[in-house]
Amino acid sequence: MPILTVPTVAATGSEANNISVLTHWDTHEKSSINGPALYPRIAILDPSITYTVPARVTAEACADIFSHLFESYLISAAGTHVQDGLSETLIRLVVEHSLTAIEQPDNAEARSTLLWVSTLGISPFANAGRNAGMPLHGVEHPLSGIYDMAHGRGLAILSLPYFKQVILADRPERLARMGRHCFGVTAEDELAAAEATIDAVQHWYERMGITERLSDFGVTRDALKRMADEAVTIGGRGVGYLPSSRRLNAEDIVKIYEACL
Numbered sequence: 710m711p712i713l714t715v716p717t718v719a720a721t722g723s724e725a726n727n728i729s730v731l732t733h734w735d736t737h738e739k740s741s742i743n744g745p746a747l748y749p750r751i752a753i754l755d756p757s758i759t760y761t762v763p764a765r766v767t768a769e770a771c772a773d774i775f776s777h778l779f780e781s782y783l784i785s786a787a788g789t790h791v792q793d794g795l796s797e798t799l800i801r802l803v804v805e806h807s808l809t810a811i812e813q814p815d816n817a818e819a820r821s822t823l824l825w826v827s828t829l830g831i832s833p834f835a836n837a838g839r840n841a842g843m844p845l846h847g848v849e850h851p852l853s854g855i856y857d858m859a860h861g862r863g864l865a866i867l868s869l870p871y872f873k874q875v876i877l878a879d880r881p882e883r884l885a886r887m888g889r890h891c892f893g894v895t896a897e898d899e900l901a902a903a904e905a906t907i908d909a910v911q912h913w914y915e916r917m918g919i920t921e922r923l924s925d926f927g928v929t930r931d932a933l934k935r936m937a938d939e940a941v942t943i944g945g946r947g948v949g950y951l952p953s954s955r956r957l958n959a960e961d962i963v964k965i966y967e968a969c970l
Contacts (some may be wrong), residue, residue, distance in 0.1 A: 711750035718762050719823040720770035720861065722777060722831035724752035732854050739854030740943045741846075754828060756821035764811045768917035769861030771807040771823065775800060776864040777831040781841040783876050783883045784954045793886075795835045799826045800891040804913055811917060844953040845871055847944020848962055851936035856926045865919045870968035872907045875961070879954035923969040930970065937962035 714724040723729070727747040732739040762770070782796045803826050809819035829835060845867060852863040876884050881903040888894030888906025892913075896902040914920070937959040941950060950956040 712747065713751040713753070714749040715753045715755070715758075716824065716827070717758055718766065718770050719756075719759055719820070719827035720773045722774075722827045722829075724749055724754065725828045725832040728831070730850075737855045738939065738943060739850040752828070754824050756817060756824045759820050759824060760815040762814065764814070765918065766859070767811050767814070767823075768807070768919055769859040769865075770827070771803050771810075771861070771917065772865035772868075772914070772919060773861035774803050774823070774827050774830050776845055776861070776868065777843070778803070778835065779868075779887065780843040780845050781836050781839045782887065783880055784841045784844075785839040785883075786841065789839050792835055792837060792839055795829070797887070797890040799830050799835065800887065802826050803830075804891065807913075808916060842952055844944070844951040844957060847940050847951045848957075848965060850944060851939045852923070852926075852928070855932075855936065856928060858926045862919060862921065865914050866921060866923060866969050867965060869907060869911055869914075870965045872910070874965060874968065875953055875955070875957070877903055877907070923966065928966075928970065930967070933963045933966040934959070936966065 716724050721730075726743075727745060728741055728743045729747055730739065730741045778796045778800050782793065782800075785792065802822055806819040806822045806826075809816050810823055813819065845864060848871070849860065849863040849867055852858050852867075853860045872884060877900075882899050884906045885894070885896075885899045885902035888896075888902050888909060892906060892909035894902050894905045894909060896905050940962050941957075941959050944951050950958050951962070
């Protein structure tokens with residue numbers, strides 16, 4: 710049957726893509742499916758029905774949108790100039806309007822902007838030709854599948870160690886570019902700019918009220934290996950790793966989790 714979507718929160722962008730995420734609540738396994746039949750035939754975007762989204766959920770949704778944009782951007786193939794420009798504009802917009810929507814939930818400009826950014830951020834327009842996936846989503850899914858944690862909040866908590874341990878080592882120039890184009894970073898040295906970008910993202914999260922650690926949600930060190938194995942098994946689609954700027958194996962993912970405890 711044709712799908713008609715009416716998003717009630719600016720977050721997943723499901724109204725313009727062919728992806729659905731499912732959680733098996735008996736096993737707590739979380740994974741995504743996709744296919745041509747999941748593209749909506751019609752999408753109705755009415756920002757006024759997002760005015761009642763609570764501040765906490767708005768912050769989590771903005772972190773999710775941001776992750777949709779930065780994950781493929783940071784590990785993109787060379788020469789994706791049009792896609793880079795789209796992603797940078799959308800990142801700037803979600804950062805700019807997130808706090809307004811949190812503080813003024815019925816602000817029409819902020820809510821409509823976030824809804825558009827959500828729709829475009831994980832659409833074929835922003836990601837076409839990148840030859841890059843969304844590895845951090847694979848790392849996060851075991852968390853929100855097992856624990857009482859919102860997906861966007863899990864992504865925000867994980868993103869800073871991911872930046873420091875993976876992207877800063879492998880693609881510092883991409884972090885630096887994101888910082889300069891999206892967060893007002895002015896450092897000329899690439900490494901210094903990349904590090905300043907991580908600080909800027911952390912400051913933005915803090916302003917939105919995202920300051921937790923994984924331990925705040927009951928995550929213990931004993932659980933990390935199981936979650937990392939699950940991330941590789943499910944998120945890796947059988948290849949034995951999560952493709953990022955390099956192949957992330959279970960040991961790499963455990964280190965990311967450990968930095969968030």
